Amino acid sequence: MSRELPTYADVVAASERLSGAAHRTPVLTSTTADARAGARVFFKCENYQRMGAFKFRGGFNAIARLTPEQRRAGVLTFSSGNHAQAIALAARLQGVSATIIMPLDAPAAKRAATEGYGGKVVTYDRYTEDREAVAKRLQAETGATLIPPYDHFDVIAGQGTAAKELFEEVGDLDYLFVCLGGGGLLSGSLLSAAALSPSCKVYGVEPEAGNDGQQSLRAGRVVPIPTPKSIADGALTTHLGELTFPIIRQHVTDIVTVSDAQLIDAMKLFAERMKMVVEPTGCLGAAAVLNQVVPTPDARVGVIISGGNVDLKAYAGYLGS
Numbered sequence: 001m002s003r004e005l006p007t008y009a010d011v012v013a014a015s016e017r018l019s020g021a022a023h024r025t026p027v028l029t030s031t032t033a034d035a036r037a038g039a040r041v042f043f044k045c046e047n048y049q050r051m052g053a054f055k056f057r058g059g060f061n062a063i064a065r066l067t068p069e070q071r072r073a074g075v076l077t078f079s080s081g082n083h084a085q086a087i088a089l090a091a092r093l094q095g096v097s098a099t100i101i102m103p104l105d106a107p108a109a110k111r112a113a114t115e116g117y118g119g120k121v122v123t124y125d126r127y128t129e130d131r132e133a134v135a136k137r138l139q140a141e142t143g144a145t146l147i148p149p150y151d152h153f154d155v156i157a158g159q160g161t162a163a164k165e166l167f168e169e170v171g172d173l174d175y176l177f178v179c180l181g182g183g184g185l186l187s188g189s190l191l192s193a194a195a196l197s198p199s200c201k202v203y204g205v206e207p208e209a210g211n212d213g214q215q216s217l218r219a220g221r222v223v224p225i226p227t228p229k230s231i232a233d234g235a236l237t238t239h240l241g242e243l244t245f246p247i248i249r250q251h252v253t254d255i256v257t258v259s260d261a262q263l264i265d266a267m268k269l270f271a272e273r274m275k276m277v278v279e280p281t282g283c284l285g286a287a288a289v290l291n292q293v294v295p296t297p298d299a300r301v302g303v304i305i306s307g308g309n310v311d312l313k314a315y316a317g318y319l320g321s
């Protein structure tokens with residue numbers, strides 16, 4: 001069975017819906033980063049997006065596409081990370097109620113942030129309950145629409161707007177490096193790159209310990225892996241999606257990996273040289289470029305910095321290590 005995939009036209013439509021709601025985030029450069037990379041590097045800084053990550057784009061777009069009836073019944077998702085905050089904020093801004101299913105032992109700060117944006121948090125015991133079963137029950141009770149974090153037509157289209165803005169601002173690029181978890185950001189970015197800078201080579205970057213995307217690309221099918229261990233907590237997905245994989249397979253140049261030590265090193269460069277807080281997952285693309293995992297000599301290179309939400313205590317530990 002084939003499902004309809006989003007196209008660049010859907011990214012353009014998403015950018016119109018997001019206009020005035022999402023920040024047009026800055027593109028920053030650093031001569032230190034250029035010297036390390038041996039290239040001219042343009043960082044698209046989604047760590048300065050509303051709620052601190054690109055996920056606001058996809059969440060807002062998905063909610064903006066609901067019918068009046070669906071809006072009245074509200075939205076639902078399961079996440080303890082950036083997608084939870086994105087849905088909570090995007091729903092509040094559009095007058096829609098949001099329920100977020102989180103494990104009982106989710107970090108208190110993440111729960112508080114989601115509640116702070118107006119989301120209603122429902123907890124479950126991750127050792128005895130299945131979150132999808134909890135979601136199904138709530139859906140049946142309330143009629144709410146489930147918005148998953150990456151494998152969703154409107155989420156992918158929304159995520160593609162960050163790369164669209166980057167190309168509009170800096171013009172053609174030789175390379176683009178994108179953080180990869182479930183592939184919402186990468187597949188959306190690929191649609192924009194193919195339309196706006198067709199000769200640009202686009203790479204997905206995963207944590208070394210969670211290279212399911214790389215394995216899937218090699219195998220030609222979605223290869224699931226056990227939950228990986230990495231400090232890149234936004235990329236601990238166990239498989240690509242039914243919608244994201246075909247887009248990635250069609251357009252991506254390759255998928256590469258970086259180590260946690262390389263993520264920490266990139267975090268330090270951002271803090272020290274660019275005075276910028278970037279979360280570990282947000283450093284995936286940059287770490288590949290700074291360590292020349294893919295050599296890009298004298299090229300024009302784009303990097304999407306995906307987010308900046310990091311526990312301050314953990315962050316201080318990374319910087320001091």
Ligand SMILES: *Cc1c(COP(=O)(O)O)cnc(C)c1O
Nearest residue numbers: 082181182183184185234306307
């Ligand atoms: C969700 C997330 C990712 C991964 O995005 P996918 O669309 O799942 O590939 C990367 N970085 C940050 C900061 C995220 O929140």
